[in-house]
Amino acid sequence: MAEENRVTLHGFWASPYSKRVELALKFKGIPFEFVEEDLRNKSSQLLKHNPIHKKVPVLLHNGKPIVDSHIILEYIDETWKYGPKLLPQDPYKRAQVRFWVGFLQQSYETLLLVCKTCGEAQEKATKELHEKFEVLEGMLKEFFPDGNPCVESDDVGFLGIVMISLFGAHKVQSEAIGVKVIDPEKTPFVFYWINALIELAVVKDSAPPHDKTVAFLHAFRSTALKSVAP
Amino acid sequence: MGDDKVVLLDFWPSSYGMRVRIALAEKGIKYEAREENLVDKSALLQEMNPVHKMIPVLIHNGKPISESLVIVHYIDEVWNHKSPLLPSEPYQLSQARFWADYIDKKIYSIGKRVWMGTKWEDQEVAKKELVECLKTLEGELGDKLYFGGDKFGFLDLALIPFTTWFYTYETFGSFSIENECPKLMVWATRCMQKQSVSNSLPDPHKVYDFALQLKHNC
Numbered sequence: 001m002a003e004e005n006r007v008t009l010h011g012f013w014a015s016p017y018s019k020r021v022e023l024a025l026k027f028k029g030i031p032f033e034f035v036e037e038d039l040r041n042k043s044s045q046l047l048k049h050n051p052i053h054k055k056v057p058v059l060l061h062n063g064k065p066i067v068d069s070h071i072i073l074e075y076i077d078e079t080w081k082y083g084p085k086l087l088p089q090d091p092y093k094r095a096q097v098r099f100w101v102g103f104l105q106q107s108y109e110t111l112l113l114v115c116k117t118c119g120e121a122q123e124k125a126t127k128e129l130h131e132k133f134e135v136l137e138g139m140l141k142e143f144f145p146d147g148n149p150c151v152e153s154d155d156v157g158f159l160g161i162v163m164i165s166l167f168g169a170h171k172v173q174s175e176a177i178g179v180k181v182i183d184p185e186k187t188p189f190v191f192y193w194i195n196a197l198i199e200l201a202v203v204k205d206s207a208p209p210h211d212k213t214v215a216f217l218h219a220f221r222s223t224a225l226k227s228v229a230p
Numbered sequence: 231m232g233d234d235k236v237v238l239l240d241f242w243p244s245s246y247g248m249r250v251r252i253a254l255a256e257k258g259i260k261y262e263a264r265e266e267n268l269v270d271k272s273a274l275l276q277e278m279n280p281v282h283k284m285i286p287v288l289i290h291n292g293k294p295i296s297e298s299l300v301i302v303h304y305i306d307e308v309w310n311h312k313s314p315l316l317p318s319e320p321y322q323l324s325q326a327r328f329w330a331d332y333i334d335k336k337i338y339s340i341g342k343r344v345w346m347g348t349k350w351e352d353q354e355v356a357k358k359e360l361v362e363c364l365k366t367l368e369g370e371l372g373d374k375l376y377f378g379g380d381k382f383g384f385l386d387l388a389l390i391p392f393t394t395w396f397y398t399y400e401t402f403g404s405f406s407i408e409n410e411c412p413k414l415m416v417w418a419t420r421c422m423q424k425q426s427v428s429n430s431l432p433d434p435h436k437v438y439d440f441a442l443q444l445k446h447n448c
Contacts, residue, residue: 052332052366066324068331078320091307092293098300103281135281 007032008060010046012039013208014216016108017069018057020165024073026202027156028083069165070101073158084154086161100139101162107132108166115177115217116224126179130186137187149193153200160197168198169213176217236261237289239275241268243440245338246298247286248391248430253302255426256387257309299330302387315384326378329370330388336363337392345395345402345441346448357403361410368414375420386421390431393418397434398441 009025009032011018025032037046037056049058049065059066059075066075077086087094110132113125140149156164167173170181184191197203238254238261240247254261266275266285278287278294287294288301295304306315317323340363343356367389371377377385396407408415421427 061321064321066321066328068328071324071327071331074327075320075324078323091304092290092295094307095295095300095304098303099295099297102297102300 006060006062008035009033010035010037010043010049010056010058010060012037012056014213015056016165017055019168019206020069020161021057021059021072021076022206023161023164023202024076024086024158026206027153027161028076028080028086030076030080030083070158070162073161077158084156086158088157096143097157097159100136100159103132103136103139104159104162104166107136111166111173111181114179114181115173115221116228118225122179129181130183133182133187133190137189140189140193149189149196151193151196151200153202156197156200163194164197164203167194168203168207170194172210172213173217176214177221234259235289235291237264238262239264239266239272239278239285239287239289241266241285242432243394243437244285245391245395248394248432249298249387250286250288250301250305251430252387252390252426253305253315255430256313256315256382257305258312259305259309299334299388302384306384315387317378317383326383326385329367329377329385332363333367333385333388333392337389341392341395341399344399346445347402353403357399357405360399360403361405361407364407364411364414368411371413371417376417382421382424382427386417390418390421390427393421394431394434394437395441398438401438402441 007025007030009018009021011022011034013036022034035043035045037043039056042054046056046058047054049060050067053067055067057067057069057072059072061075061079066072073086087097107129110125110129114122114129117125143149151160167182174181182191182194198207236254236259238247238250240251240263242265251263264272264274266272268285271283275285275287276283278289279285279296282296284296286298286301287296288304289295290304290308295301302315317326337360340356340360344353344360347353347356374380376382377389399405400407422431
């Protein structure tokens with residue numbers, strides 16, 4: 001790799017924030033070195049380059065750190081002008097993408113609540129999650145008025161990448177939590193879109209092993225449930 | 231740009247609304263300001279921001295844009311012929327966005343715990359956190375005139391509205407931000423000398439009266 005374009009990504013295999021940066025770099029065809037962080041024992045490099053939040057992902061471009069996944073994705077799009085664009089050129093469409101990325105993030109936080117609860121609390125969170133997907137369903141119909149959410153690998157964009165990173169593992173998430181994350185009857189568009197996105201070669205190659213993800217989610221859920229047990 | 235119709239759905243004490251007011255003023259954009267009653271939201275607000283039903287919402291030729299920093303990006307990208315708000319160099323832009331995000335994650339929610347807090351211990355914890363954040367921001371400012379360097383820019387715009395709430399935080403929390411972060415207050419005074427800022431921000435004493443009323447109603 002040429003010295004003048006050295007790219008390193010400090011990430012964690014199960015982090016959706018780290019995953020989206022990895023996908024953005026791959027979709028753009030940008031060569032990079034991946035450093036897998038142990039989040040219980042963070043590297044001195046990570047702590048040096050993200051002293052405020054001390055979190056993954058951190059992108060190093062020629063030694064200069066950029067943190068926060070959505071900021072990294074915009075940086076990548078602005079710096080590497082070749083390859084597929086992550087954001088549209090039109091300012092209004094850019095504003096819409098930025099808004100919906102924020103909405104997807106809130107939906108994910110609801111999913112985490114589903115994962116960390118049981119009984120009535122989980123039912124309530126699941127209902128809220130499905131309602132958020134219904135809102136997303138409405139958006140997709142407007143974004144893709146000809147009926148087919150675009151799934152060419154050169155047109156996945158920021159929104160598609162964020163969707164993959166948060167809900168690409170929805171079947172595994174459903175299996176681990178015991179709740180249907182995306183309901184194909186209530187939100188067929190969303191269901192079609194995410195399933196088409198995860199079939200893309202770049203996404204399949206980057207997906208972590210099924211069993212490893214299930215085990216991770218089980219552990220995450222049981223730790224969370226223990227911490228609220230009376 | 232002469233045929234543009236710009237409407238801002240706003241609420242006078244909102245720091246997020248103030249950001250958009252400043253951006254519009256910096257660019258010299260004429261707009262219709264509509265004050266929303268957040269207890270009784272207008273049909274227009276519900277139509278233009280059906281997802282969150284929150285202000286600020288910018289309506290440009292009938293098309294709505296929500297979320298204050300998304301709106302500021304939009305304004306800078308559309309009215310790009312004067313007074314650039316965002317740095318043009320990608321790395322500097324990423325740094326400005328990082329700190330704006332930091333402000334968004336911390337100041338509003340911690341500040342609210344200071345002034346809305348009913349337990350002294352909780353208020354003290356929140357106060358300490360707020361001072362820490364403001365000191366971090368003060369460190370980022372360093373010896374620069376503005377966060378962006380020599381000129382008022384995106385990050386200054388992102389933070390300055392919250393200074394109208396400082397009197398509220400200080401009064402409810404019994405502390406002085408000036409004592410803790412003197413350099414930040416020098417920066418704030420410098421920003422207030424700009425008309426685009428001073429015309430967009432309410433009197434901190436009015437903000438305090440509003441907060442007092444809100445707290446009594448809770």
